[in-house]
Amino acid sequence: MSDVQPPRILIVDDDQGIRFFLEEALSRENYQLTLASSAAEAIRLAETTQYDIALLDFKVPGMNGLDLMERLKGMIPNLIVLIITAFGSRDLVREAMNRGAYDFFTKPIDIHDLRFILRRAVDKYVLLRENRTLKKTLEYKSPFPEIIGNSPAMHGLFEKLEKVAKADVDILITGESGTGKELVADVIYHHSARAGGPFVKVNCAAIPDTLLESELFGHEKGAFTGAEKLKIGKFERANHGMILLDEITEMNGFMQGKLLRVIQERTIERLGGNTPIKLDFRMLAATNRDLFTAVQEERFREDLFYRLNVVPIHIPPLRERREDIVPLANHFLRQYCARFGKHILCLSPEAETMLEGYAFPGNVRQLENMIQHAVVLSDGPELETKNLQFFEPRQERPIPNGNPLPPADTIDSAVGKVERDMIVQALQAVKGRRQEAAAYLNISRKSLYNKMKKYGLMDG
Numbered sequence: 001m002s003d004v005q006p007p008r009i010l011i012v013d014d015d016q017g018i019r020f021f022l023e024e025a026l027s028r029e030n031y032q033l034t035l036a037s038s039a040a041e042a043i044r045l046a047e048t049t050q051y052d053i054a055l056l057d058f059k060v061p062g063m064n065g066l067d068l069m070e071r072l073k074g075m076i077p078n079l080i081v082l083i084i085t086a087f088g089s090r091d092l093v094r095e096a097m098n099r100g101a102y103d104f105f106t107k108p109i110d111i112h113d114l115r116f117i118l119r120r121a122v123d124k125y126v127l128l129r130e131n132r133t134l135k136k137t138l139e140y141k142s143p144f145p146e147i148i149g150n151s152p153a154m155h156g157l158f159e160k161l162e163k164v165a166k167a168d169v170d171i172l173i174t175g176e177s178g179t180g181k182e183l184v185a186d187v188i189y190h191h192s193a194r195a196g197g198p199f200v201k202v203n204c205a206a207i208p209d210t211l212l213e214s215e216l217f218g219h220e221k222g223a224f225t226g227a228e229k230l231k232i233g234k235f236e237r238a239n240h241g242m243i244l245l246d247e248i249t250e251m252n253g254f255m256q257g258k259l260l261r262v263i264q265e266r267t268i269e270r271l272g273g274n275t276p277i278k279l280d281f282r283m284l285a286a287t288n289r290d291l292f293t294a295v296q297e298e299r300f301r302e303d304l305f306y307r308l309n310v311v312p313i314h315i316p317p318l319r320e321r322r323e324d325i326v327p328l329a330n331h332f333l334r335q336y337c338a339r340f341g342k343h344i345l346c347l348s349p350e351a352e353t354m355l356e357g358y359a360f361p362g363n364v365r366q367l368e369n370m371i372q373h374a375v376v377l378s379d380g381p382e383l384e385t386k387n388l389q390f391f392e393p394r395q396e397r398p399i400p401n402g403n404p405l406p407p408a409d410t411i412d413s414a415v416g417k418v419e420r421d422m423i424v425q426a427l428q429a430v431k432g433r434r435q436e437a438a439a440y441l442n443i444s445r446k447s448l449y450n451k452m453k454k455y456g457l458m459d460g
């Protein structure tokens with residue numbers, strides 16, 4: 001009991017004397033008491049707080065006591081309800097118990113009875129909490145313990161991963177930003193026959209077009225001005241292992257063409273060299289873009305798309321697999337508690353409900369950041385909603401009709417100002433994480449990077 005938060009008890013009685021009596025009688029016990037004098041008030045309170053135990057007077061104004069019980073249980077499924085009735089209403093008591101009340105006591109209330117019955121209810125509450133935690137722990141069975149997920153969508157993903165991880169095929173991993181593409185790539189590597197070999201990762205969005213070619217293929221000494229030494233490229237480094245080409249949609253058309261040949265022929269040439277080098281690698285490609293649309297808009301070569309899309313793995317956004325939110329949150333809770341030396345046992349029921357209802361535009365990464373942040377702020381024993389920071393993507397953009405913009409000389413400079421403001425706001429909202437800001441603004445990370453440079457928003 002000591003490390004579980006004191007049970008939250010809601011007392012509903014219209015008789016002020018009884019409320020006063022109960023409050024006095026229970027004030028020295030380790031309970032959090034809330035008092036309500038009507039059914040409407042009780043319902044309003046239950047909307048924001050998940051009480052553990054409710055003491056309901058049978059005859060509260062506004063609603064029949066049994067209906068109120070059912071209403072509250074509908075809102076809080078684990079609620080333990082104790083009924084307060086007048087002496088001699090045995091039929092009512094029987095009906096209440098049949099409909100799910102846990103126990104009852106009669107007026108005038110005997111203080112010893114009250115304490116005894118409440119303690120039994122609290123024991124039941126502790127048991128329920130323990131069961132809940134246990135159930136959650138048991139739910140995490142997965143063939144890939146590194147990947148948390150218990151939704152049908154993730155089960156499907158695990159099945160597919162089990163089939164393809166060991167097969168030596170190239171794989172395309174798609175999914176919104178923060179859904180776990182890199183994690184899946186790591187898992188494929190660790191479960192593959194190439195696990196002992198090199199695993200080389202290239203983020204195509206982080207490397208300027210002009211450098212990407214020599215990064216990937218390397219160059220001979222003297223291949224171009226500045227090429228003072230021989231450089232071994234990423235493909236060569238991945239020989240007998242794997243290469244992950246991340247954010248593959250950010251490659252320009254020329255590189256897409258070169259890549260297609262490399263994938264088909266498994267041969268590269270260093271820049272400035274003319275000897276083909278035969279290589280043995282397995283390629284994983286990832287993107288948070290819709291490749292199909294990119295093909296239709298002629299930003300991505302169709303032939304390369306079909307070559308990559310032979311074995312696609314799609315990771316759905318978190319909002320389409322809400323069952324995974326709480327297990328993931330608990331996973332990050334344990335991880336960050338261990339890292340920061342904190343003892344937070346679990347999420348409060350309200351925190352769970354709130355997280356489950358949130359859309360997570362930044363997906364698992366956003367959830368991870370949120371929990372990390374909350375762990376730092378919390379003292380336990382539960383992680384509470386007040387420490388969770390939600391970032392709502394705004395539906396409406398600010399429209400400058402009140403004209404807060406200074407007069408601009410040209411359309412370009414006006415557009416630039418709006419664009420800069422939007423970038424600053426997005427960056428502030430996501431605490432400077434460029435990947436998330438880019439996702440929020442629906443532009444590529446590279447394009448965000450270029451715009452930040454253009455508007456002087458880079459640090460240093």
Ligand SMILES: Nc1ncnc2c1ncn2[C@@H]1O[C@H](COP(=O)(O)OP(=O)(O)OP(=O)(O)O)[C@@H](O)[C@H]1O
Nearest residue numbers: 147148176177178179180181182183288364365435
């Ligand atoms: N199912 C999961 N179980 C455990 N951790 C996860 C899961 N999915 C994602 N994560 C964690 O969330 C974070 C973001 O995941 P990751 O970097 O793989 O996303 P991504 O899809 O590559 O994002 P981006 O498109 O922005 O590069 C990582 O810390 C990762 O370990």
Ligand SMILES: [Mg+2]
Nearest residue numbers: 181182246286
């Ligand atoms: Mg990634």
